[in-house]
Amino acid sequence: NPELLGKYTSLDGPYALRIPKDRYEEVKAKFDSLAPEAIYLSDKKIDEIKRGRRRIVYRVRRGDSLYSIARKFGVTVSALKKWNPKTARKKYLHPGDRLVLYVPSKYAGRSYSSRSRGFYYTVKKGDSLYSIARKYRVTVSQLKSWNPKLKKSRYIYPGMKLLIKR
Known part of the structure; x- marks a missing residue:
């Protein structure tokens, strides 16, 4: 279920959750223990x-x-x-x-420039180009093309600002 890495599943129609056979009872017990208001159903507002x-x-x-x-x-x-x-x-x-x-919340408070239609991400300790690309659903190649400084050096460091276009 890689599409569940976010907080919500799509609102566009039903969703089939795939659960390994050996984990079914555990998942069912946890699902049954959820408060009714924590579960989104199509008739909810x-x-x-x-x-x-x-x-x-x-x-x-x-x-x-x-x-x-x-x-x-x-x-x-x-x-x-x-x-x-x-x-x-x-x-x-x-x-x-x-x-x-x-x-x-990861999108709130970002400044979206009309020129680039993107925002600047500040690199944090432990980040890699791959992890940043995955987080914002872009490719490492795209990150490199939007940030010419990455062509000169393949290293990133905390505090560095990277343009991420949308």
Whole structure:
């Protein structure tokens, strides 16, 4: 279940959880012990998805689509539509439109430059290019192409700022 590395599964339809046979009873017992409000069911309101996320207002830029915005902030298009019902009824987005998003905390507080449509990540102790790329769902090659300083030196160090485009 590599798609479960995040905090939530997709809102787009049912999800089949794969559990090894020898762990079934253990997983079932833990699932049964969960509080009912901790389990997302399709008939629950989107407000319950907002927990553990931060509210931001995003201003639409030229070339943006619901898909590109959802991908940039790690949310689904269906969630974007639920959070922005007026926008969901429109055929097109227009530059300057404002969208409310409830984003995972790793995306909140980032400055997204209109030029690069990305943000700067500050390298922490223990980070590697691979771990950073995996965290933001990009490739190491992309990181290197967005950060010319990585072409001169293959080493990163704590405090170094890396551009990550979305």
